[in-house]
Amino acid sequence: AQSVSQHNHHVILSEAASLELGCNYSYGGTVNLFWYVQYPGQHLQLLLKYFSGDPLVKGIKGFEAEFIKSKFSFNLRKPSVQWSDTAEYFCAVNAGSYNTDKLIFGTGTRLQVFP
Amino acid sequence: GAVVSQHPSWVICKSGTSVKIECRSLDFQATTMFWYRQFPKQSLMLMATSNEGSKATHEQGVEKDKFLINHASLTLSTLTVTSAHPEDSSFYICSARGPGRVRETQYFGPGTRLLVL
Numbered sequence: 001a002q003s004v005s006q007h008n009h010h011v012i013l014s015e016a017a018s019l020e021l022g023c024n025y026s027y028g029g030t031v032n033l034f035w036y037v038q039y040p041g042q043h044l045q046l047l048l049k050y051f052s053g054d055p056l057v058k059g060i061k062g063f064e065a066e067f068i069k070s071k072f073s074f075n076l077r078k079p080s081v082q083w084s085d086t087a088e089y090f091c092a093v094n095a096g097s098y099n100t101d102k103l104i105f106g107t108g109t110r111l112q113v114f115p
Numbered sequence: 116g117a118v119v120s121q122h123p124s125w126v127i128c129k130s131g132t133s134v135k136i137e138c139r140s141l142d143f144q145a146t147t148m149f150w151y152r153q154f155p156k157q158s159l160m161l162m163a164t165s166n167e168g169s170k171a172t173h174e175q176g177v178e179k180d181k182f183l184i185n186h187a188s189l190t191l192s193t194l195t196v197t198s199a200h201p202e203d204s205s206f207y208i209c210s211a212r213g214p215g216r217v218r219e220t221q222y223f224g225p226g227t228r229l230l231v232l
Contacts, residue, residue: 103159103161
């Protein structure tokens with residue numbers, strides 16, 4: 001069965017620090033990969049997604065993620081975080097098959113950014 | 116664009132009653148909608164996939180008669196928690212996906228918090 005693991009459960013950073021959140025998945029076939037963000041009191045929003053092509057994906061608000069197939073990873077990065085980036089971040093995977101488009105979510109990483 | 120709403124945003128009910136939660140796609144037609152459950156400080160767990168005009172597909176371990184899903188139109192799916200009990204208290208989130216490629220992005224609703232007393 002597919003699974004997604006996010007190693008960092010809680011990350012605390014100061015503004016302007018660099019961010020990298022880990023995401024690993026277990027599935028040997030073609031995958032579609034997503035990062036979603038949930039700001040306090042708000043609904044899930046898509047940050048970025050990877051379907052195919054360039055493994056370095058750029059998303060909204062200065063975020064990017066790199067798909068490394070050999071490592072089954074899709075880590076999220078931002079060179080300089082802001083206080084407004086405080087949120088819960090979820091990595092998600094689906095199998096990429098035309099028979100299914102179910103998303104499997106990781107457990108989430110809570111990011112707190114202090115001014 | 117791609118806005119999904121849920122109603123109600125929160126509900127408190129007595130044990131044994133049934134609760135209906137609506138999920139609407141406001142500006143697009145959603146051929147597929149998904150229902151998730153999120154426990155405090157945990158991830159989203161997919162409960163069921165709802166396709167317009169057909170029976171929903173419930174995930175393993177999710178009772179289909181307990182969590183009834185109806186996707187009667189291209190903009191509305193409902194989740195009914197029948198005979199709710201305190202252990203059903205949770206945050207229920209729906210998402211909607213438009214027609215076209217299977218890989219189209221899912222858009223999420225704001226969630227419904229259910230508390231069963």
